Amino acid sequence: MKKVLAVGFGALFILFAGLQYNDPDPEVWIPIYVLAAVACFMALTRFGTVWFYGLLALGYLIAAVLQWPPAFEGFVLNEMGMKTVNIELAREAGGLALCAVAMVITAWLVSKK
DSSP, X not given: OHHHHHHHHHHHHHHHHHHGGGSSOHHHHHHHHHHHHHHHXXXXXXXXXXXXXXXXXXXXXXXXXXXXXXXXXXXXXXXXXXXXXXXXXXXXXXXXXXXXXXXXXXXXXXXXX
């Protein structure tokens, strides 16, 4: 189960990074998701400490809160393009929050013998 979670989250974040290639600021978002993917794959070999993953989780959580839109309009409309700034900010905050959740789970995976 631990390997499935680590590989699943890692693959998901690689996919997220790949989807950022046509984003207006891919140089920001690709490294964010690649870092999360690398951390998940590191957990497969139990490389890193609980504190490492905890700090990553805290960083992603703080970034998600700071990225939250001033007016929440949802995450999606009928199509994938960016319709409003608030929807784009909500998507970005959601991605960061998902990274934070994954890092908490990854910390738990590394802490278990």
